Amino acid sequence: MIALLRRYASHLAIVLFVVLLLPPVQHVLTASMTAQMLLQIPLLILVGWLLRGALPQRFVSAISAWNYNGITGLILATLTTAVWMLPRSLDAAATEPLMATLKFLSVPLLIGLPLGISWPRMGFVLRGVFIAELISMFFRLGWLYMITPTRLCTNYLVGDQQRSGQYMMLIGGAIFAWLAIKLLWGRFDSLSDDQHKST
């Protein structure tokens, strides 16, 4: 099953991308803050991640010289994520076609793809820091979105914002639980998932 998924990863990426682009799907996923931030953007990241297999091997080895331990890719993905975490970016992406286009291009290509390329190169420590920071980001922002009385986006209701906060706490908790299980069963220090699955 996993092997099959891997083989058709780039096809899956394209199908997913097209589905996300469909106007009714776009409309539903930007109608609420929760859907845009916690469903649409993560799925766009997944599109980029799945696309890594479609890159020509020559290109991947050429950039790997500039991507020691996956650090460059991680920095690119982090910076792009920071832009899309701004409430005003979410607001603008919901109403301005230019920002919506930028979102559909930059989230897969500048977050998902570099993460997908860099993840197998990242060592134990870097992965640990990344995941720990991801968990704390979900908790910090989730808490902020739950308690702040002001609306952060002019296009979304405060109840929607609080719901986003609650979901972020849940997601943070889920990643934390997954990390704990990984650590307990001692498979977290593997350099790449591929080593386990292919051997």
Place this chain on the structure above:
Amino acid sequence: MNVLRTLLASSILLVIGGTVLMGATDRFQAFTTETARRIDIREHPRQVPPAILQTQTGAQINLTDLRGSWLLVDFIYTRCLTYCSLLGGEFAQLQTQLATPIKEGKLRLLSISFDPTHDKPPQLAAYLEIHRDHGTGWLAARPVDTDELTRLEQVFGVTVISDGLGGFVHNAAIGIVNPQGQLVEIFPLGNPEPVGRAVLQYMQ
């Protein structure tokens, strides 16, 4: 060698990314659309477009007729139970605080309804009544043309969304318009005192 290359690539990315983030946040000042609109209006005053308004008395005026005096503008809908009633209270407070310039005809308060199908002159008059309008210098008005209302909302940066219960939610604020008809500053809701002081300072 690969370490140095990665260091170089990462540094370049950090510089570019930092610049983009700086641009996207107006030099790390504005993380929300609301703050961004305040900063933008303060730095680039916007010309208020003409719009035919019907006031609480039923009279029709053009927004451009109000040029020549300072204006404090807010956007309301009279069925509103939350922000607008706060705004109404704040306008009442400002009407008292700024009684002198209002009496001298240098300043007017204007509440524009973004729900003109429901807010007719009787509703607008009742809105003023509820907030104990002193009867001078405070107009409540409805734009007659919906396109003109849309233009006004764009210039003032007002976003109105449905609250899912038949009402609206909007970014409530008080705008200051100068006698030339330019929107020069926007103040957040909750503290009318500085708004009054700012207007007095502008008028000097």
